[in-house]
Amino acid sequence: xxxxxxxRALFHHEFGTLFETFFHHAGAAVEVSxxxxxxxxxxxxxxxxxxxxxxxxxxxGHARWLSERVDAVxxxxxxxxxxxxxxxxxxxxxxxxIKRALRGRAICSPLVDVRRRGASLYDAxxxxxxxxxxxxxxxxxxxxxxxxxxxxxxxxxxEAPKGKGPAVAVLGHRYLxxxxxxxxxxxxxxxxxxxxxxxxxxxxxxxxxxxxxxxxRPAFWTYENKILAAAIWYMSQRKVDGIIQWVSFGCGPDSMxxxxxxxxxxxxxxxxxxxxxxxxxxxxxxxxxxxxFSDMVFWRRGK
Amino acid sequence: MKITYPRMGDWxxxxxxxxxxxxxxxxRPPVPSDRTRNIGARLSPEFIxxxxxxxxxxxxxxxxxxxDTVLMGGGVGPCRFGYYATLQKDIxxxxxxxxxxIVLEPPKGHTLPLISQLRRLIQNVSLRDFLRAVEVAWVKLxxxxxxxxxxxxxxxxxxxxxQTSAVYRxxxxxxxxxxxxxxxxxxxxxxxxxxxxxxxVHREGVPVxxxxxxxxxxxxxxxxxxxxxxxxxxxxxxxxxxxxxxxIRQNLIADALRLRRDRSLQEEARPYLAHFVxxxxxxxxGNTVRAARQxxxxxxxxxxxxxxxxxxxxxxxxxxxxxYGIPVLTLILxxxxxxxxxxxxxxxFVDLIQSxxxxxxxxxxxxxxxx
Numbered sequence: 001x002x003x004x005x006x007x008r009a010l011f012h013h014e015f016g017t018l019f020e021t022f023f024h025h026a027g028a029a030v031e032v033s034x035x036x037x038x039x040x041x042x043x044x045x046x047x048x049x050x051x052x053x054x055x056x057x058x059x060x061g062h063a064r065w066l067s068e069r070v071d072a073v074x075x076x077x078x079x080x081x082x083x084x085x086x087x088x089x090x091x092x093x094x095x096x097x098i099k100r101a102l103r104g105r106a107i108c109s110p111l112v113d114v115r116r117r118g119a120s121l122y123d124a125x126x127x128x129x130x131x132x133x134x135x136x137x138x139x140x141x142x143x144x145x146x147x148x149x150x151x152x153x154x155x156x157x158x159e160a161p162k163g164k165g166p167a168v169a170v171l172g173h174r175y176l177x178x179x180x181x182x183x184x185x186x187x188x189x190x191x192x193x194x195x196x197x198x199x200x201x202x203x204x205x206x207x208x209x210x211x212x213x214x215x216x217r218p219a220f221w222t223y224e225n226k227i228l229a230a231a232i233w234y235m236s237q238r239k240v241d242g243i244i245q246w247v248s249f250g251c252g253p254d255s256m257x258x259x260x261x262x263x264x265x266x267x268x269x270x271x272x273x274x275x276x277x278x279x280x281x282x283x284x285x286x287x288x289x290x291x292x293f294s295d296m297v298f299w300r301r302g303k
Numbered sequence: 304m305k306i307t308y309p310r311m312g313d314w315x316x317x318x319x320x321x322x323x324x325x326x327x328x329x330x331r332p333p334v335p336s337d338r339t340r341n342i343g344a345r346l347s348p349e350f351i352x353x354x355x356x357x358x359x360x361x362x363x364x365x366x367x368x369x370x371d372t373v374l375m376g377g378g379v380g381p382c383r384f385g386y387y388a389t390l391q392k393d394i395x396x397x398x399x400x401x402x403x404x405i406v407l408e409p410p411k412g413h414t415l416p417l418i419s420q421l422r423r424l425i426q427n428v429s430l431r432d433f434l435r436a437v438e439v440a441w442v443k444l445x446x447x448x449x450x451x452x453x454x455x456x457x458x459x460x461x462x463x464x465x466q467t468s469a470v471y472r473x474x475x476x477x478x479x480x481x482x483x484x485x486x487x488x489x490x491x492x493x494x495x496x497x498x499x500x501x502x503x504v505h506r507e508g509v510p511v512x513x514x515x516x517x518x519x520x521x522x523x524x525x526x527x528x529x530x531x532x533x534x535x536x537x538x539x540x541x542x543x544x545x546x547x548x549x550x551i552r553q554n555l556i557a558d559a560l561r562l563r564r565d566r567s568l569q570e571e572a573r574p575y576l577a578h579f580v581x582x583x584x585x586x587x588x589g590n591t592v593r594a595a596r597q598x599x600x601x602x603x604x605x606x607x608x609x610x611x612x613x614x615x616x617x618x619x620x621x622x623x624x625x626x627y628g629i630p631v632l633t634l635i636l637x638x639x640x641x642x643x644x645x646x647x648x649x650x651x652f653v654d655l656i657q658s659x660x661x662x663x664x665x666x667x668x669x670x671x672x673x674x
Contacts, residue, residue, distance in 0.1 A: 051614045051635065077578060086381035086581075093580040093615030100575075100622050111578075220380030252611040255350035256386050263393065 002132050003029035004108065005066030005073040009036070009059040010091070013178040015121070018150040019074065025142030026129045031070050033062040035180035040065050045279055047101040054182050054248040054278050055175050056090050056097075063098050063107075072106040072132060073098070076124055079113035085222045088253060108132060154201075163196035166297045169234045170199055171227045171261070172246030173254075176277070184283050186246060186275075186290070193294040198240060200230035207233050224257035231261045235268050242271040242297045244290075249278035271296060304403075305330055306424075307365035308374045309358045311522040313447055314547050316479045321440035322374075324482060325428045330370035332361040335525040339364060344638045346394050353607035353637045354519035355387055357526060359394065366400045374424065377406040382581035382612055442484050445548055446491035450474055453498050455543065458535030460503040468532055470497050506538060510656045513594040514543045515587050516605035517613050520636065521545045527605050527636065528645045534603070537653045542599070544590045568593070575619045584612030591620050595627035601656045602629060603649075608637040630655055 004023050006012060012019065016032070023030045033040065036058050044061025052060075066073050075095045078087050086092070095109035108131050110124035122143060129139035170177060170186055177183040177199070187197045200208075203226075211229040212218045218225050227245075234240045243265055247254040258274060265272035273293050275286060306322055308315060310332035322329045333339070335357050343360030362373055378385030388406045395402050407420055425433055450471065458467040474494035481487045512534055520526050522545050531541045557564050568589030569579070576588045587604060594602050604620065606613035617633055624631045632652040634645060 049614065049618050051609070051617060079578065084379075089381045089581040089584065089611035090615055092381065092578050093576055093584065093612075093618070096576045096578070097615060097618040100619055219386055250350055250609045252350075252352075252383055252609055255348050255352075255609065256383055256390055259348040259351075259390065260393070263397070 001027070001029045002072070002134065003031060003070040004132060005063075005070035006030060006032045007059055007062030007066060007073065007075070008033045009062045009179065010055060010094075010175045011076065011078055013175045015150065017153040018121075018146050019125075021149045022125050022139075022142050022146035023074070023129070025145055026134045026139040027142075028129075028132060028134060029070075031066060033065050036061070036182070037180075041181055041279060048097070051250065052090065052097075053250050055173065055179070056094070057279065058179060058182065059094070060098065060101050063102060067102045067105040072108045073102065074128065075107045075109045076128070077109050077111050077113075079111065079119075080115045080222070081112065081121070082222045082225075083114055085220050085225065087222055090252075157201045160202050161196050161198060163191075165194040165196050166241040166301045167196040167198060167239060168242045168244055168293075168297060169230065169240045170197055170244045170246055171231055173223055173227075173248075173251075174199075174201070176248055177246050182248065182277055183246075184277070184281075184286055186244075186286075189287065189290055190244075190294065193291065195294055195297065198234065200226050203230045203233050219253065219257055221253040221257070224253045227254075228257050228261055228264075232264060235264065235270050240270070241301060242273070242293060244293065245272070245274045247274065247276055249276050271300070304328065304372050305370045306372045306374050306405075307332055307362065307370035309354075310335065310361055311519055311547075312524055313451070313475050314444070314522050314545070316475070317440040317443040317447065320443060320479060320482075321436045324436040324439060325425060325432055327424070327428070330365045330368045333364045333368075335361060335523065339525075340638050346398050350609050351390075352383060352610050353526060354517070354523075355383070355391065356638060357519075357523070358387070359391055362391065362395060362402060363398075363400055366395075366402060370402070372403045372405060374405045375407070377408040379408070380581065384582065439482065439484055439487060442487045442491075443478060443481065444551075446478055446487055446494070447475060448546060448548055449491070450478070450494045450498070451543070453495060455531060455535060455541045457498050457501055457503065458532070459509050459538050459540040460506060461535075462502040462504050464536055466501055467498070467535070470501060474498070508660055509538060509540050510600040510653065510660060511540045511542060511598075512601045512603055512653075512656070513590065513599045514541055514545075514603050514605065515590040515594070516583065516603075517587075517607055517610055518545060518550075518583055520605045520607055522547075526607075527634070528640060528642055530603060530605060530634070530645070530649070533646060533649050534653070537650065539653055539656075541603075542594075544586075571596075575622050576615065580612045580615045582610065582612030584616045587613060587616040588619060588623065591623045591629070591631060592627070595623065595629040599629065600660060601652065602631045603652070604631055604633045606633070606635055608635050630659070 006019050020030055040061040041058060043064045044057040047064055048057045048060045063073050075098045077095050078091050080086050099107055108128050110128045111119045112121050112124045113119040126139050130136055190197045208226055208229045211232050212225055231243055245258055247258055262272055305328045307330045308318060319329055319331045339360035342363045343356035346359050347356045375388060377388060388404045392404050405420055405424055407417055454467055454471040461467045474497055477490050481490050514521050521543055534541045553564050568586050571592040572585045572589035576585055579585050591602050620631055
């Protein structure tokens with residue numbers, strides 16, 4: 001049985017359930033890399049160029065970790081998941097970057113580009129199955145259960161948090177915040193401080209879309225568009241008492257859209273904090289900043 | 304309306320000349336200085352790429368000289384350049400420099416929006432004046448590129464250090480002030496003559512280094528800390544891969560006429576980078592392969608700090624370097640970069656190239672240096 005490795009990084013945090021269920025039902029032995037550890041990060045840091053951002057370094061680490069253990073590592077080329085938009089230039093070149101780091105070990109990298117015909121996520125998975133030598137009809141059948149599992153996962157993600165304390169929105173890439181290392185359990189930390197925590201998945205899609213139409217000129221990066229629209233929605237609905245932006249050092253799109261979010265917050269007088277993380281960030285410094293921010297939010301509430 | 308535009312070394316001078324010739328009020332962007340850089344860095348987000356910071360500094364300086372409108376290009380991603388205008392407009396307004404932006408988007412088969420933006424710009428210019436100004440600017444750009452290439456070759460051999468650059472400056476200024484096609488052509492040939500007549504020393508085996516990377520960084524000497532001139536003074540012939548003439552042919556003319564573009568660079572890059580990544584990422588990889596095939600002695604790759612497309616290129620270029628045995632030096636620059644550091648790296652790089660040339664051992668391990 002052919003074994004396929006799924007790196008638990010980047011898109012996995014969003015489409016992991018889909019990928020796992022699909023390959024499993026399509027008849028492959030699926031191996032998902034463990035949650036990011038220091039060891040995996042070190043593998044990544046040593047194989048990527050210094051300039052790459054933390055999430056991509058983490059991806060390198062997971063891919064290297066898997067490459068020793070499976071027949072092929074699944075590294076899709078995710079160009080675009082929304083019409084007229086892109087993900088990030090680094091994801092466009094990711095298979096080429098990983099291919100170099102794995103030195104000849106097999107990767108399977110179908111194209112996901114909804115701007116073109118025949119390159120949807122569905123097409124990509126089916127062509128990956130074909131490439132791995134799996135039966136095409138079984139693969140097409142596997143898609144159904146994969147999609148329903150994914151739907152359930154997304155529905156769970158959308159559930160609004162319960163809680164009475166002041167609310168903050170933690171906005172940032174899912175792959176950064178959900179990662180065991182780069183996310184630093186920020187949500188749990190904030191909840192422990194008595195805050196209710198929102199993220200951009202909890203904004204209804206229709207509201208995001210409506211806001212994106214209104215923004216003077218939407219950016220062409222899918223995730224940043226969502227982050228910006230979510231920030232505006234949370235503030236205009238008066239749902240939150242503060243916004244925390246969680247970005248990785250040197251993130252290109254965030255450097256621009258983060259600035260726009262900060263401006264919006266300033267105009268509406270909503271507290272805003274930007275936390276920048278990289279492979280050197282320690283948790284103590286972050287904890288102090290979160291506590292200070294939470295103190296301020298409580299203080300403003302009580303005033 | 305007083306127009307300014309982003310400066311890209313000498314390459315945008317024909318644009319300024321063209322607008323002036325159409326009778327439009329123009330404030331030419333000042334040559335970037337420490338002040339430009341400081342203003343830009345102060346107003347910009349921390350991790351934005353260096354070109355945005357320098358442009359912003361230039362706009363503020365132009366505003367102080369009376370400009371109120373910025374004419375610039377646009378894009379549709381995924382490189383950050385496509386979002387420049389939106390963000391810069393907001394930043395300038397907040398900082399007390401309200402400016403209007405006229406953004407010319409690449410046609411991509413839709414010529415109408417481009418024409419409507421152009422019409423906004425040239426509503427009071429007669430078609431005849433417009434076409435003549437465009438023609439003069441086009442020839443001027445070709446002349447300037449040609450002179451630039453020649454100056455880089457001559458500089459490597461000059462007897463008196465600095466003479467080439469002085470002559471080059473003088474000739475570019477003369478070309479810039481020409482207003483008819485005939486005078487541009489006359490000055491063009493005189494500029495070539497002037498460069499030919501510079502006293503040269505005879506040197507065997509002048510190393511040839513190709514300059515690749517992000518388009519703004521390789522065009523603006525202030526941004527790349529005069530990398531061309533520095534290498535030239537070390538006796539290296541620099542070939543800059545930037546050609547605005549080609550760029551315009553490919554991206555504006557071929558696109559608007561829906562002709563097939565030249566894909567040869569993409570084809571060269573394909574084994575290493577098989578998909579476009581925005582900006583000049585693929586071109587950088589393709590140019591490295593091409594430089595190796597054409598027998599260059601080395602490649603200097605210049606990029607702004609945090610540039611996404613160039614990071615992808617930087618990640619795969621070591622494979623090209625190893626397979627073809629061509630040394631590559633990557634320079635990552637921003638407002639914190641200092642001359643001394645760049646000078647030392649370039650000297651070390653040139654030493655490496657020269658020792659490889661002397662030993663004639665092409666098989667020796669290539670070196671990819673990132674600093």
